[in-house]
Amino acid sequence: MASYDNAYSRFIALAKIVLPLAALGLLSTLFLISRGPGTGDDLPYAQVDVDELLREQRIGAPNYAGVTRDGTAIALRADTARPDPATPGRTAADHVRARLDMPDGSHADIAAERGIVDSDAEIALLEGSARIDTSTGYRVRAETLSSALGKTEVLAEGPVEADGPPGRIEAGAMRLSTDPGNEDRYVLVFKDGVKLVYDPEN
Template sequence: MQAHDNAYSRFIAAAKIVLPLAALGLLSTIFMISRDHGKGGEDGLPPYAKVEIEGILRDQRLGAPNYAGVTRDGTAISVRADTARADPDSPGRSEASNMQARLDLPDGSSAEIEARTGSVDTADQVAVLEGDARISTSTGYRIETDRLRSAFADTDVEADGPVNADGPPGRIEAGRMTLRADPDHEGRYLLVFKDGVRLVYEPEN
């Protein structure tokens, strides 16, 4: 059943990219057919509509795309963006703006991620969020970094650059950070700060 669910999730992810692009192709045909019957400019379309349509078709741009799936260890992942554009040089890869992601872990905790830009690669089953990337966890951590990588197959989030965080222990600075399943305890997840970790304890009183 789990393998079936993963295959279904991959099918849905691919369909959300392929079907909208096919719809855009149909729309372009419709506009070409109706160009002599509409009102507005010489091609029957208002100038602003023509510019937007041409931009979408040229860039293969999608509005408000989203991805949802479940990792092999049971974490529900959803990723959405304002816009996404297919990468012509990398099949299965799309570049996105204003990305947001949410992870609902099996242990009941959750994490929300946002960044200015990023990409989704359905072939490698990974999302990359970069540009003022921020993580907010249900356990009270607020984390900032330049770049985050989140896998789709397993719960695996990694910041491979400097990290600044605020959390229950205080303010944390580190060279990198990971959020992964605890290999020694099934169903448990570890948020780990690594490489030159500096903790500034801030007492409540």
């Protein structure tokens, strides 16, 4: 009986050593077989054109804020902007949005697909589905707009379409600026072949 207990004890002691070593060997074999030497081809990396980045500097989500000489606050922002290396002070921008807050309490929101801001000439040229929404209820659409940065003046030279309190308006040009007869007021003027489709409900 004592010899049986000794044999069993020796078996248990041996199993405590052999079994963990066998398990360790199996795990090592699994890792070595399942994963061969990597080539690096499966590593994710960004498709970036380094030459293009060096050649074309970009600014993400730029903001411009200022006040005109007549007191209108201008806030202009875009998705991206690219300084023009050939013309200092000139910047091209994509998806441009601007806000004009006039001293009389009225405001205008402007948007366009792209634009060029020339800080030296104090002007922003906007093009591509340009539009203006005013607090007085007008929604103006034009292919191009120019907005002065030093004074309150937004011009649309070319076909203009608008919806407003009187109805639907078509014109050859549009101007948002101070009222020549009263510098404290701001007016939206349509000119050059104005056509108004009157809406009596408005």
